Amino acid sequence: xxxxxxxxxxxxxxxxxxxxxxxxxxxxxxxxxxxxxxxxxxxxxxxxxxxxxxxxxxxxxxxxxxxxxxxxxxxxxxxxxxxxxxxxxxxxxxxxxxxxxxxxxxxxxxxxxxxxxxxxxxxxxxxxxxxxxxxxxxxxxxxxxxxxxxxxxxxxxxxxxxxxxxxxxxxxxxxxxxxxxxxxxxxxxxxxxxxxxxxxxxxxxxxxxxxxxxxxxxxxxxxxxxxxxxxxxxxxxxxxxxxxxxxxxxxxxxxxxxxxxxxxxxxxxxxxxxxxxxxxxxxxxxxxxxxxxxxxxxxxxxxxxxxxxxxxxxxxxxxxxxxxxxxxxxxxxxxxxxxxxxxxxxxxxxxxxxxxxxxxxxxxxxxxxxxxxxxxxxxxxxxxxxxxxxxxxxxxxxxxxxxxxxxxxxxxxxxxxxxxxxxxxxxxxxxxxxxxxxxxxxxxxxxxxxxxxxxxxxxxxxxxxxxxxxxxxxxxxxxxxxxxxxxxxxxxxxxxxxxxxxxxxxxxxxxxxxxxxxxxxxxxxxxxxxxxxxxxxxxxxxxxxxxxxxxxxxxxxxxxxx
DNA sequence: ATTGTCTGCCC
DNA sequence: ATTCTGC
DNA sequence: GCAGAATGGGCAGACAAT
Numbered sequence: 207x208x209x210x211x212x213x214x215x216x217x218x219x220x221x222x223x224x225x226x227x228x229x230x231x232x233x234x235x236x237x238x239x240x241x242x243x244x245x246x247x248x249x250x251x252x253x254x255x256x257x258x259x260x261x262x263x264x265x266x267x268x269x270x271x272x273x274x275x276x277x278x279x280x281x282x283x284x285x286x287x288x289x290x291x292x293x294x295x296x297x298x299x300x301x302x303x304x305x306x307x308x309x310x311x312x313x314x315x316x317x318x319x320x321x322x323x324x325x326x327x328x329x330x331x332x333x334x335x336x337x338x339x340x341x342x343x344x345x346x347x348x349x350x351x352x353x354x355x356x357x358x359x360x361x362x363x364x365x366x367x368x369x370x371x372x373x374x375x376x377x378x379x380x381x382x383x384x385x386x387x388x389x390x391x392x393x394x395x396x397x398x399x400x401x402x403x404x405x406x407x408x409x410x411x412x413x414x415x416x417x418x419x420x421x422x423x424x425x426x427x428x429x430x431x432x433x434x435x436x437x438x439x440x441x442x443x444x445x446x447x448x449x450x451x452x453x454x455x456x457x458x459x460x461x462x463x464x465x466x467x468x469x470x471x472x473x474x475x476x477x478x479x480x481x482x483x484x485x486x487x488x489x490x491x492x493x494x495x496x497x498x499x500x501x502x503x504x505x506x507x508x509x510x511x512x513x514x515x516x517x518x519x520x521x522x523x524x525x526x527x528x529x530x531x532x533x534x535x536x537x538x539x540x541x542x543x544x545x546x547x548x549x550x551x552x553x554x555x556x557x558x559x560x561x562x563x564x565x566x567x568x569x570x571x572x573x574x575x576x577x578x579x580x581x582x583x584x585x586x587x588x589x590x591x592x593x594x595x596x597x598x599x600x601x602x603x604x605x606x607x608x609x610x611x612x613x614x615x616x617x618x619x620x621x622x623x624x625x626x627x628x629x630x631x632x633x634x635x636x637x638x639x640x641x642x643x644x645x646x647x648x649x650x651x652x653x654x655x656x657x658x659x660x661x662x663x664x665x666x667x668x669x670x671x672x673x674x675x676x677x678x679x680x681x682x683x684x685x686x687x688x689x690x691x692x693x694x695x696x697x698x699x700x701x702x703x704x705x706x707x708x709x710x711x712x713x714x715x716x717x718x719x720x721x722x723x724x725x726x727x728x729x730x731x732x733x734x735x736x737x738x739x740x741x742x743x744x745x746x747x748x749x750x751x752x753x754x755x756x757x758x759x760x761x762x763x764x765x766x767x768x
Numbered sequence: 769a770t771t772g773t774c775t776g777c778c779c
Numbered sequence: 780a781t782t783c784t785g786c
Numbered sequence: 787g788c789a790g791a792a793t794g795g796g797c798a799g800a801c802a803a804t
Contacts, residue, residue, distance in 0.1 A: 233785065233786075234785095234786075235785085235786055235788095235789080236786090273775085273776075275775075275776090275800090276775095277774060277775055277776090278774090278775095279773080279774060279775090280774080280775095343800080343801095344800090344801085345801080345802090346801095346802095347800085347801075348800095348801065348802075377791095379790095379791075381785095381789090381790065381791085382789095382790085383789070383790060383791090384789085384790095385788070385789050385790080386789080386790090444781090466779085467779090468778070468779085469778095469779095483777080483778070484777095484778080484779090485777070485778085487777075487778090526778085526779065526796095527779095527795090527796070527797085529778095530778060530779075530796065530797055530798095531796095531797065531798080532797095533777075533778055533779095533797075533798085534776085534777070534778080534797060534798040534799070535797095535798070535799095536798075536799065537798090537799090628788095629787095629788085630787090653792075653793085654792075654793095655791065655792060656784090656791065656792070657791095657792065657793085662792075662793070663792090663793065663794085679794075679795075680793090680794065680795090681793090681794070682781095682782095682792070682793040682794060683780095683781050683782045683783080683792075683793055683794065684781075684782055684783085685782080685783080685792095685793090686782090686783065686784090687783080687784080721794095722780085722781095725795070725796085727795075727796085728796080728797095729795080729796080730795095735794095735795055735796085736794080736795080737779085737780085737794085737795065737796095738779085738780055738781060738794065738795085739781090739794060739795085740781060740782065740794085741782095
């Protein structure tokens with residue numbers, strides 16, 4: 207059992223919720239920062255980390271293994287229990303408002319049951335109960351979670367219920383996330399914003415950052431790069447041509463294969479090795495094969511970064527779908543290691559023998575990396591890279607990369623530092639030109655949040671052998687506000703019937719959808735699905751009979767396999 | 769023992 | 780992952 | 787140009803229902 211929070215007088219949860227509502231009502235970035243600052247100033251010192259975590263819309267920091275384990279469905283069940291309304295009624299509110307929090311709030315306002323003995327919720331009560339919920343597992347655990355959550359909701363005002371719900375499902379929608387909280391912390395405690403930012407990059411725990419900031423700049427600066435504390439990974443910008451890339455990154459630059467696997471940050475000290483994913487989850491257990499090869503073939507204590515891909519017996523690289531079977535594996539790990547062997551392509555070093563490397567230029571990091579890695583063919587290699595200022599050479603390298611089954615190339619500025627978490631012009635990705643399909647819209651789903659009251663997601667079909675539409679996936683991105691409106695009005699009269707948020711739509715409209723790749727689908731009727739689909743445009747010049755066919759999809763799939 | 773639904777996390 | 784939008 | 791939000795396919799695991 208969890209110890210109660212060590213606080214004498216806990217902040218009222220309602221006070222926090224009032225701040226949340228203010229945040230929701232302003233769109234000004236600066237004003238939001240001000241509201242966060244004011245909330246932090248009001249919070250009791252000991253409760254600051256919790257307040258910060260809740261502002262971010264979760265109970266635990268991202269690296270934590272603790273999860274509340276309550277999603278939208280279970281939440282609605284709880285609300286039905288508490289209010290005496292049916293789940294159907296609440297789902298109706300959800301569809302009307304397009305927001306879980308508002309739906310629960312509305313349910314609380316319209317509840318059938320009259321409550322007695324309600325007490326004010328304190329922050330510590332909310333936090334302790336949510337922590338308790340996270341600890342239940344096994345048989346009947348959902349029921350136990352439900353009971354505690356029901357207890358909280360029973361004592362919550364409608365406004366508190368709104369935010370309690372959003373915290374539980376991790377969808378705050380106040381327009382505040384890490385960036386604003388970082389600025390708010392800097393302002394509240396008079397810290398330089400970049401110091402706060404750095405502390406967050408290496409700790410990935412905003413609550414902890416706030417606590418240290420509250421103690422002073424010296425305490426804050428103790429959060430620095432350390433072995434076995436994963437740091438935020440550098441992100442890449444997208445470009446669409448080599449020239450555009452050269453322009454941003456400068457020449458000569460590094461051009462590297464962009465492998466289609468898992469990004470890994472590997473920490474090593476002597477024989478101790480731990481592996482973290484992009485979201486800084488620890489996946490050491492799942493990849494003990496990688497641990498072994500790293501332990502034997504990388505010299506020194508270090509933090510390195512790599513992309514790990516699946517590799518077949520003939521040496522060809524496996525599609526992402528296959529290696530993805532390894533990441534969540536908890537049982538029979540040795541079996542899957544045998545079945546889906548991997549190759550780790552190392553491309554950066556962030557820490558080496560007691561020294562941070564992140565401020566070193568990329569070129570010298572790469573040189574150091576080459577000294578510590580002993581290549582083991584098909585297991586552990588340096589990423590393929592050339593350094594060039596010749597666009598033609600870069601393009602050739604790019605095509606070569608694609609032909610091997612990679613996603614494209616990365617372009618890197620040779621003198622750039624490693625910038626954790628940032629997507630600045632130091633590192634770029636260049637992917638292949640997209641293919642597209644003309645698909646029939648056969649269904650749609652009512653959207654949420656800013657897409658409430660619009661159809662926000664569209665079900666796509668191609669024509670089968672009998673010219674009947676068969677589903678091949680959904681698309682929901684690439685849509686401007688204007689298009690969203692047009693699509694909704696265009697499709698509204700074609701709705702045949704609705705089931706919850708789903709609308710079944712008469713085959714009539716054709717849309718062009720671009721995608722990265724065609725995959726085998728275990729789920730869709732057509733047997734195929736689109737990877738990273740995005741809407742390009744409506745094809746009013748085409749009728750459903752002119753849509754692309756399953757034969758064409760099959761042909762593209764086959765030719766992509768080569 | 770099997771199946772279906774939900775959740776969280778890879779891309 | 781991709782994309783759009785407001786600041 | 788950043789920060790935030792809304793949405794994609796698919797996988798394993800955890801539970802609940804059958």
